[in-house]
Amino acid sequence: xxxxxxxxxxxxxxxxxxxxxxxxxxxxxxxxxxxxxxxxxxxxxxxxxxxxxxxxxxxxxxxxxxxxxxxxxxxxxxxxxxxxxxxxxxxxxxxxxxxxxxxxxxxxxxxxxxxxxxxxxxxxxxxxxxxxxxxxxxxxxxxxxxxxxxxxxxxxxxxxxxxxxxxxxxxxxxxxxxxxxxxxxxxxxxxxxxxxxxxxxxxxxxxxxxxxxxxxxxxxxxxxxxxxxxxxxxxxxxxxxxxxxxxxxxxxxxxxxxxxxxxxxxxxxxxxxxxxxxxxxxxxxxxxxxxxxxxxxxxxxxxxxxxxxxxxxxxxxxxxxxxxxxxxxxxxxxxxxxxxxxxxxxxxxxxxxxxxxxxxxxxxxxxxxxxxxxxxxxxxxxxxxxxxxxxxxxxxxxxxxxxxxxxxxxxxxxxxxxxxxxxxxxxxxxxxxxxxxxxxxxxxxxxxxxxxxxxxxxxxxxxxxxxxxxxxxxxxxxx
Numbered sequence: 008x009x010x011x012x013x014x015x016x017x018x019x020x021x022x023x024x025x026x027x028x029x030x031x032x033x034x035x036x037x038x039x040x041x042x043x044x045x046x047x048x049x050x051x052x053x054x055x056x057x058x059x060x061x062x063x064x065x066x067x068x069x070x071x072x073x074x075x076x077x078x079x080x081x082x083x084x085x086x087x088x089x090x091x092x093x094x095x096x097x098x099x100x101x102x103x104x105x106x107x108x109x110x111x112x113x114x115x116x117x118x119x120x121x122x123x124x125x126x127x128x129x130x131x132x133x134x135x136x137x138x139x140x141x142x143x144x145x146x147x148x149x150x151x152x153x154x155x156x157x158x159x160x161x162x163x164x165x166x167x168x169x170x171x172x173x174x175x176x177x178x179x180x181x182x183x184x185x186x187x188x189x190x191x192x193x194x195x196x197x198x199x200x201x202x203x204x205x206x207x208x209x210x211x212x213x214x215x216x217x218x219x220x221x222x223x224x225x226x227x228x229x230x231x232x233x234x235x236x237x238x239x240x241x242x243x244x245x246x247x248x249x250x251x252x253x254x255x256x257x258x259x260x261x262x263x264x265x266x267x268x269x270x271x272x273x274x275x276x277x278x279x280x281x282x283x284x285x286x287x288x289x290x291x292x293x294x295x296x297x298x299x300x301x302x303x304x305x306x307x308x309x310x311x312x313x314x315x316x317x318x319x320x321x322x323x324x325x326x327x328x329x330x331x332x333x334x335x336x337x338x339x340x341x342x343x344x345x346x347x348x349x350x351x352x353x354x355x356x357x358x359x360x361x362x363x364x365x366x367x368x369x370x371x372x373x374x375x376x377x378x379x380x381x382x383x384x385x386x387x388x389x390x391x392x393x394x395x396x397x398x399x400x401x402x403x404x405x406x407x408x409x410x411x412x413x414x415x416x417x418x419x420x421x422x423x424x425x426x427x428x429x430x431x432x433x434x435x436x437x438x439x440x441x442x443x444x445x446x447x448x449x450x451x452x453x454x455x456x457x458x459x460x461x462x463x464x465x466x467x468x469x470x471x472x473x474x475x476x477x478x479x480x481x482x483x484x485x486x
Contacts, residue, residue: 009134010097011044012037014195016187017109018068020054021061024111025367028058030068030075032085033184034093041196048093049185051079055415056480057433059449062456062473066466067182072476082120083386083416090122096131099213103167103191106137106301118369119408120416121382136213138195140241140304142170144209144231145202147240148306148315152201162237170194208306215255215299221307222247222257222297227330229311230259231304234295239263239319244308246330248294248340253351255300258343261293262326266333274345281346294343364436365407378402385412390420434482449477 015034021027029052036044054060054072065071080088102109114124128135142165146155156169171178171190174197178190199206212218221228231242245259260266269277269292281292297303316323333339374382381398382405388396393413400406414421414429421429437446456462457470 008097009099009132010039011095012039012041012099012101012136013093013095014188014192015100015102015105015109016184016191017112018070018182018184019064019112020058020072021064024115025364025369026058027061027064027112028052028054028082029085029112029116030054030060030070030079031184032089033188035188035192036093036095036098037192041192041199043192047185047188050085050088051075052085053079053081055082057411057415057436059437059445059477059480060473062449062453062470065469065473066456069182069465069469071469071472073472081416082116083412086116086120086122087386090127094127094133096133098133099136099210100128100133101136101138101195103187103194104137104139106135110135115366115369119366120412121385121405121408123374123379123382124369134213135302136210137302138191138198139165140231140233140302141206141209142194142198143233143241144229144304144306145198145205147231147242147319148229148310148312149202149205150318153197163240164237165241167191167194205310209304212305213302218299218303218305221305222259222299227262227308227326229306229308230295230297232295235261242319244321244326245295245297246333248333249344251296252344252347254298256296256298258294258347259297260329260333261295262329263321264293264329265325266329266336266339270332270336270339272342274342274349277342277346278349281350292343292346365404366411368404371404372402374402374405378405381405385409390417393417394420394422430482433480437480438482446477446481450474453477 013034013036015032017029017033018031019027020030031049031051033047033049035047038044051070051074053076060072100110110128113127117124117127127133145153146163146165154173156164156166156173158164158166158169167187167190168178168181170176171194174194176190176193176197178186178193180186181190195206212221225247227244227246229242230245231240233241235241235243244262246262248258248260250257268290269280272280277292280290281294283291297305311321378400381400384398385393385396398409400409410425410428411432413425414432418429438444453470453474457467462470
């Protein structure tokens with residue numbers, strides 16, 4: 008049974024966990040009443056010299072590569088502390104949008120450094136949760152007692168900095184990881200204090216088996232997700248169409264939407280209607296994948312009261328009619344599954360084209376027990392041990408990662424041959440390969456940002472630092 012929360016937040020060098028890296032980690036353990044236990048954690052993590060930061064991300068965080076390298080731990084050093092002091096039994100890891108963002112960066116960091124990417128969140132009674140959709144569902148169903156902001160366009164928004172500002176919660180430095188942790192904790196206390204029943208219910212629903220039980224009852228249910236419209240408070244009533252044929256997830260249909268226009272479409276046409284297209288005005292297929300292990304914010308229809316029905320503009324008669332159409336149309340569901348297969352094939356083709364880098368290949372499979380034993384030997388080795396370490400992995404990803412692990416965390420212990428291989432890797436990563444000349448694109452982006460109106464002296468300084476960093480890691484012979 009869970010006995011503590013660990014609220015955490017990351018600042019990163021970019022937005023894609025396959026390419027970018029964690030540059031700041033902060034966290035605070037609390038008891039289940041959200042009272043702090045011990046002191047907060049706050050680390051900088053050094054950016055390795057085969058990684059180019061996204062200049063836009065650095066302008067947001069203010070953490071330059073030079074600062075991270077001068078003051079930060081290596082990834083291996085950070086993860087040793089993380090597992091020794093933070094990965095305690097019965098911990099609920101949580102934060103604001105952690106499931107979709109921070110957790111992914113943590114998984115890739117574990118993968119690159121010879122840890123199992125998942126065990127830190129589920130073994131020994133551990134679990135994960137995410138406050139973002141909790142806050143969204145609270146706004147949709149039980150908003151009383153909390154002030155709710157809108158963004159600069161007047162649309163409802165649950166962004167952390169807007170929520171803290173309107174509710175007078177301390178958040179002095181947005182996009183600093185420790186400040187964001189404290190702000191998230193303050194917001195969690197607010198929701199728990201004002202709407203304790205909903206807070207506790209959604210906390211219980213973080214478990215996959217609880218999610219599956221509600222979803223598989225065969226009844227429509229409430230679902231809050233960032234994929235839904237602002238106008239309906241990101242919340243709708245959905246119906247399970249089918250189990251995903253390959254993964255532990257289900258396909259759900261947004262019952263606000265009339266199925267009629269989609270019933271006669273071919274699988275190919277449905278696939279095209281399902282794909283997200285920027286600025287398209289064509290009706291999009293209102294089917295979403297619900298993943299049991301992503302802490303979806305779901306609830307039975309019984310939580311709807313008259314106020315929330317009106318707030319969400321729910322036409323229950325129309326919803327009932329749409330449900331009846333779906334329940335009497337097995338052919339449509341079969342076509343949806345065929346469309347899903349077509350989309351999966353296209354996605355796999357794109358992955359094969361772009362993910363030639365071993366750092367990006369986390370989701371190609373789980374590691375076997377024998378490899379896990381060897382991974383623990385690598386983690387336990389210090390620099391001297393790594394020089395003569397001779398391990399052979401069954402999973403070729405691990406074999407390819409070994410040199411990168413040594414070079415990023417123990418560079419002074421590389422042999423002459425390994426130095427040569429590391430330099431070849433950096434040259435390919437920065438100036439060649441399927442990604443094109445990333446270094447040239449990086450310099451070009453910096454120059455473009457420097458010419459924009461409104462760039463402050465502080466931001467201009469950061470951009471100068473980024474230019475110097477790119478020049479400092481430029482492979483010999485590059486222009």
